[in-house]
Amino acid sequence: MANTDSVSVxxxxxxxxxxxxxxxxxxxxxxxxxxxxxxxxxDIVLLQExxxxxxxxxxxxxxxxxxxxSHYFKSGVIGSGLAIFSKPRIHDTFLYRYSLNxxxxxxxxxxxxxxxxxxxxxxxxxxxIANVYxxxxxxxxxxxxxxYLPHRVVQAWELQQFICHTSAGADVVILGxxxxxxxxxxxxxxxxxxxxxxDSYLETAKFDGCENGMTLIANNPFINKRELSPFxxxxxxxxxxxxxxxxxxxxxxxxxxxxxxxxxxPFPYSDHEALTSELRLESHTPPEIGRDTQSKDQxxxxxxxxxxxxxxxxxxxxxxxxxxxxxxxxxxxxxxxxMGLALLFLELAIAAVPWLALGAEQPFPRxxxxxxxxxxxxxxxxxxxxxxxxxxxxxxxxxxxxxxxxAVGSLQExxxxxxxxQPHKAMRRPPEGQEPSAxxxxx
Amino acid sequence: MANTDSVSVxxxxxxxxxxxxxxxxxxxxxxxxxxxxxxxxxDIVLLQExxxxxxxxxxxxxxxxxxxxSHYFKSGVIGSGLAIFSKPRIHDTFLYRYSLNxxxxxxxxxxxxxxxxxxxxxxxxxxxIANVYxxxxxxxxxxxxxxYLPHRVVQAWELQQFICHTSAGADVVILGxxxxxxxxxxxxxxxxxxxxxxDSYLETAKFDGCENGMTLIANNPFINKRELSPFxxxxxxxxxxxxxxxxxxxxxxxxxxxxxxxxxxPFPYSDHEALTSELRLESHTPPEIGRDTQSKDQxxxxxxxxxxxxxxxxxxxxxxxxxxxxxxxxxxxxxxxxMGLALLFLELAIAAVPWLALGAEQPFPRxxxxxxxxxxxxxxxxxxxxxxxxxxxxxxxxxxxxxxxxAVGSLQExxxxxxxxQPHKAMRRPPEGQEPSAxxxxx
Numbered sequence: 001m002a003n004t005d006s007v008s009v010x011x012x013x014x015x016x017x018x019x020x021x022x023x024x025x026x027x028x029x030x031x032x033x034x035x036x037x038x039x040x041x042x043d044i045v046l047l048q049e050x051x052x053x054x055x056x057x058x059x060x061x062x063x064x065x066x067x068x069x070s071h072y073f074k075s076g077v078i079g080s081g082l083a084i085f086s087k088p089r090i091h092d093t094f095l096y097r098y099s100l101n102x103x104x105x106x107x108x109x110x111x112x113x114x115x116x117x118x119x120x121x122x123x124x125x126x127x128x129i130a131n132v133y134x135x136x137x138x139x140x141x142x143x144x145x146x147x148y149l150p151h152r153v154v155q156a157w158e159l160q161q162f163i164c165h166t167s168a169g170a171d172v173v174i175l176g177x178x179x180x181x182x183x184x185x186x187x188x189x190x191x192x193x194x195x196x197x198x199d200s201y202l203e204t205a206k207f208d209g210c211e212n213g214m215t216l217i218a219n220n221p222f223i224n225k226r227e228l229s230p231f232x233x234x235x236x237x238x239x240x241x242x243x244x245x246x247x248x249x250x251x252x253x254x255x256x257x258x259x260x261x262x263x264x265x266p267f268p269y270s271d272h273e274a275l276t277s278e279l280r281l282e283s284h285t286p287p288e289i290g291r292d293t294q295s296k297d298q299x300x301x302x303x304x305x306x307x308x309x310x311x312x313x314x315x316x317x318x319x320x321x322x323x324x325x326x327x328x329x330x331x332x333x334x335x336x337x338x339m340g341l342a343l344l345f346l347e348l349a350i351a352a353v354p355w356l357a358l359g360a361e362q363p364f365p366r367x368x369x370x371x372x373x374x375x376x377x378x379x380x381x382x383x384x385x386x387x388x389x390x391x392x393x394x395x396x397x398x399x400x401x402x403x404x405x406x407a408v409g410s411l412q413e414x415x416x417x418x419x420x421x422q423p424h425k426a427m428r429r430p431p432e433g434q435e436p437s438a439x440x441x442x443x
Numbered sequence: 444m445a446n447t448d449s450v451s452v453x454x455x456x457x458x459x460x461x462x463x464x465x466x467x468x469x470x471x472x473x474x475x476x477x478x479x480x481x482x483x484x485x486d487i488v489l490l491q492e493x494x495x496x497x498x499x500x501x502x503x504x505x506x507x508x509x510x511x512x513s514h515y516f517k518s519g520v521i522g523s524g525l526a527i528f529s530k531p532r533i534h535d536t537f538l539y540r541y542s543l544n545x546x547x548x549x550x551x552x553x554x555x556x557x558x559x560x561x562x563x564x565x566x567x568x569x570x571x572i573a574n575v576y577x578x579x580x581x582x583x584x585x586x587x588x589x590x591y592l593p594h595r596v597v598q599a600w601e602l603q604q605f606i607c608h609t610s611a612g613a614d615v616v617i618l619g620x621x622x623x624x625x626x627x628x629x630x631x632x633x634x635x636x637x638x639x640x641x642d643s644y645l646e647t648a649k650f651d652g653c654e655n656g657m658t659l660i661a662n663n664p665f666i667n668k669r670e671l672s673p674f675x676x677x678x679x680x681x682x683x684x685x686x687x688x689x690x691x692x693x694x695x696x697x698x699x700x701x702x703x704x705x706x707x708x709p710f711p712y713s714d715h716e717a718l719t720s721e722l723r724l725e726s727h728t729p730p731e732i733g734r735d736t737q738s739k740d741q742x743x744x745x746x747x748x749x750x751x752x753x754x755x756x757x758x759x760x761x762x763x764x765x766x767x768x769x770x771x772x773x774x775x776x777x778x779x780x781x782m783g784l785a786l787l788f789l790e791l792a793i794a795a796v797p798w799l800a801l802g803a804e805q806p807f808p809r810x811x812x813x814x815x816x817x818x819x820x821x822x823x824x825x826x827x828x829x830x831x832x833x834x835x836x837x838x839x840x841x842x843x844x845x846x847x848x849x850a851v852g853s854l855q856e857x858x859x860x861x862x863x864x865q866p867h868k869a870m871r872r873p874p875e876g877q878e879p880s881a882x883x884x885x886x
Contacts, residue, residue: 071845071849072845073842074838074839074841074842074845075542075838075839075842076835076838077831077834077835077838079838089853089856090849091853092849092850092853093845093846093849094604094605094608094846095542095842095846096539097540097542099518099538099540115835115838120608161537162537165537165563165608165609166608166609166611168609168611168612168613169611169612170611366809366810366813367809367813370809370810370813370814370817371813373817374813374816374817374820377817377821378820381824388520391520392519392520392558395517395518395519395520395522395558396517396518398517399516399517399518399538402514402515402517402536403536403537403538406514406533406535406536407535410532410534410535413532
């Protein structure tokens, strides 16, 4: 194994909490973030919740010298909120919008309007091709009764699909962002197991930051401590994940988080803590695989596949819960719509033939007539829109469930093939430029 | 160059025109399609406009013996309409929903409700990994005044992005479907130039089918001849495209289309003609590239990149036309909304203080009051929804335009680098497993 190249990259990730008029000290915080990024000169900066394009343009101007390249991913009504600033050139970008992302009528949560997505940018770091992803998944507003869980699980599923399918040509894969999932949550496990991505916090040689790598902490003055309950000290929901390939080893030399305050400033950069990871990429010629290593690899791969089957099955169950809920909601919308229509017909019948119902001497009071008609029309319109929306939600959930069923089938087929496949393994074409991960579409 | 493997695959593609109650003889045609597919036993069948899941399940049951594997891609309100049936196992699937797809209020065109998308399925053909894509782009209703052109161009852009980014690990790439674009339309050129996909009809050794490979022909009894004008005989808008990789050569041995009628049946399978391509895949070890070949390759690659810059610039112009239109429509929606609000306030003011406006002896007539109020509310609601919709359209168009600008920048950088890059070319890592195409994200 002869090392031919070694490159260091410093990756930064921060959820900027950039909701003007709602987030506190928004403009001042952007000025602070800009100053800090200018000074720190990270190689690649991944930002989330940059909801206003004006703020992106403010940062772009401020970082023109330190980070000449940038991209703002646009999506939904108010944008995906995702932005990338970088020292190396961005060669290509691609955006995948998640098919599910909350409900438009939950306007106080606002996730639907954000058009959550995963953005990809292609860089060349030294001689290596790096696919860098930035994402922000649906928020968790109530852990005990999390009605958005099926949506977040589907987002995690689509995120792993997007990364697996788009990273075959990359030497290095880096994902940063606010996943809104704890490390052991279903979506986190699904994402890490499928993609083979490793967690900076768990892999780092040196760590300087909040206890347990937490990124939403009680010490942050913007955090409402009651909302963190039962996790009094805080939670870890922001990540920098990475993986190499058969041609590239990747190490995390150090990692740090901010600690809820910024020296010489009255408040922190955001309600989330910022993450910085220093990654070292080493390209090498792939080692020759001996028989023994191969057999050991296969055992561990079989274990990984079995674990993956369990995780995907768990995810399918969660999606099915979402399916039942969406079906029930669609049924309720349909039933309410039919009732509104019946009421309208009844009203029209009474108004048209008053002598039948109420006698000619008592016509339908006009005020009530118009109010009732307006109410009926409003019910019909709203229930129609809801019916269309729930149908789309159902299609997306069914689609994800179908894909998961197919994936479980493929994984089980693979699992059955493990003892038999051994002699053929040398002939099988390894996934292009990838580290052996549990995900491998063909066998 | 030592051939190690040769595999033949027969690919079938058909737009099934499966709109129950609107398309003629829908159920009978599905029965005919099922019989034909059962008999013909193509390896991979790519269907579009299978709008009803019941029809998919009908075909799935009918093809259980000939095509044991299948997948139905779900999206939008009534589904993406895309289905795959195959003899080889489907190992993995992935769906990308286009960010733009017409307007929900153009219900008579219906494209928006279809949730147009591109579906991907991963197969193993012999020892080769094949990524097979099926898609259906937005229809063209009026060629002279095609208000959907920017949407279709963005769809073609996203389609090429999706194929380029997801096919790096594949030995073979096959795309089938109804692109709703003529061979020389902007979107077709964009797609073919970027991805390097080749057209079955142009590459085939043997052809049996309609004149000029047309797939929407005047001879088809379901076709309204006036709608074809000015192309009296027909147009070619359905395609089977393919490409190999550095490890795989791919040839089209024969191609055929149906000819507007089916023997022993009173009507054809659909309003579109069906396509069948017989592809031969030959895997080999990549040849050693000599200095001379390299230099010649570079010249031709430079030409391709220059052409690509022109095409992307043309696409950007088209997207900008769409941007202006969407901005104007959003402005109109906002202005109408404000007028509705002003009318409502005026009405409330008159009703609240009648003695000011009309004198105490003439109160606001109740009937008019409620009718006017209902009208104002309806205006406000509709313009709000339209404003949200046009904002989302604008974001998607701006996003595509940003990506195109970045792509042009990258391509121009590459073009400038051509004479200089020559000595370094051997050091550059070629795109994984791909044929040299004009698209290459890094330089």
